[in-house]
Amino acid sequence: MDLYPFFDWLDTSLLADISKAYGGVFAVVQMFHLLGMSMLGGMVLVGDLRLLNILLKDIPSQVVIENTQKWFNVALVIVMTSGIFMSSAVAMKLYYNQMFWAKMTSLGLGIAFVYVIRRPLLKFPHDTINPWTLKLIAVTSISIWFTVAASGRWIGFS
Amino acid sequence: MLNELLLTFAQWLDTHQWSTGIHESIYVYSWIEATHVLTLMVFLGMLCVIDLRMLGVIFPNVPASKIAQRLDKPMMIGFVVMLITGFLLFYAIPVRSTQSIWFRIKVVLLILAGINAFMFRAKMQASSGTWDLDPVPPKRIRMGAAASLVLWSGVVITGRTIAYDWFDCHKQLPEFMYWAAGCVNELAALKQ
Numbered sequence: 560m561d562l563y564p565f566f567d568w569l570d571t572s573l574l575a576d577i578s579k580a581y582g583g584v585f586a587v588v589q590m591f592h593l594l595g596m597s598m599l600g601g602m603v604l605v606g607d608l609r610l611l612n613i614l615l616k617d618i619p620s621q622v623v624i625e626n627t628q629k630w631f632n633v634a635l636v637i638v639m640t641s642g643i644f645m646s647s648a649v650a651m652k653l654y655y656n657q658m659f660w661a662k663m664t665s666l667g668l669g670i671a672f673v674y675v676i677r678r679p680l681l682k683f684p685h686d687t688i689n690p691w692t693l694k695l696i697a698v699t700s701i702s703i704w705f706t707v708a709a710s711g712r713w714i715g716f717s
Numbered sequence: 718m719l720n721e722l723l724l725t726f727a728q729w730l731d732t733h734q735w736s737t738g739i740h741e742s743i744y745v746y747s748w749i750e751a752t753h754v755l756t757l758m759v760f761l762g763m764l765c766v767i768d769l770r771m772l773g774v775i776f777p778n779v780p781a782s783k784i785a786q787r788l789d790k791p792m793m794i795g796f797v798v799m800l801i802t803g804f805l806l807f808y809a810i811p812v813r814s815t816q817s818i819w820f821r822i823k824v825v826l827l828i829l830a831g832i833n834a835f836m837f838r839a840k841m842q843a844s845s846g847t848w849d850l851d852p853v854p855p856k857r858i859r860m861g862a863a864a865s866l867v868l869w870s871g872v873v874i875t876g877r878t879i880a881y882d883w884f885d886c887h888k889q890l891p892e893f894m895y896w897a898a899g900c901v902n903e904l905a906a907l908k909q
Contacts, residue, residue: 582883590870597762600759601765716747
């Protein structure tokens, strides 16, 4: 499916007018994007490092996952809404940027992984899940979200 | 006087071969910058969990001191990496950074965030026995956590805006801005 019409529309939308005309607004939205990214990364790391038995070892992993998942959702909404606004400023440039598509692919993978695999699986009592499955979930999760963040940063360099 | 001293120091750093080397190397500079930004997730991510607990909105059934103690080490590891990469980024472009109003505000906010963290920690250690198990900590603790989040948000936004040239010395700026940004030569030219 070619998303060119969407990017073409975004490039001339009201969002694009604002993001291109007001550098200050763009910078503030970018701040929320970075803060959302930090919060998202923090929740992923705390949850996954607990599953790996590295962090918060004396707190049940189920408690850690339940608490971090709520704030992960909040962070994801912040990152995605601010991300759409930021994309509108350079929509056509992003359409032709390979690193942007690497980020979008890994972001899609990350969201699917969280809501289709990680979250449903971790709803079961953790002591009934094979410890290696928990570790595999954690390593996969950290790897995917690191790829999202790293490819996102690399858009600026490419 | 301070502006002249800072500029002289920055110009001295700028003469270093390593400074030019990092600045002119596309990959080294990019890797340092990417590490600096990505480590935000470790440092600010952990800080965010601690501050949200102090605000009473996460881990309400886990003692606040336990969250703070357990996440302190990874948070400090992130901070040290950010500090080292941050210094290298400054070292690569010392003159422009020294004369950046955003960089200067960032340093001030960093100092304020450090003071707040020090006071916050002292307050927390002195009184944690009385509220450690409370789902929502006392107001003074919540204020400290909110201040921490606001100050660090300020550090992030000013760090990001260093890249913009809105108030660089080569622009036409009011005298106060030249002074605040440390534009020594432009200030001298204005006074002539």
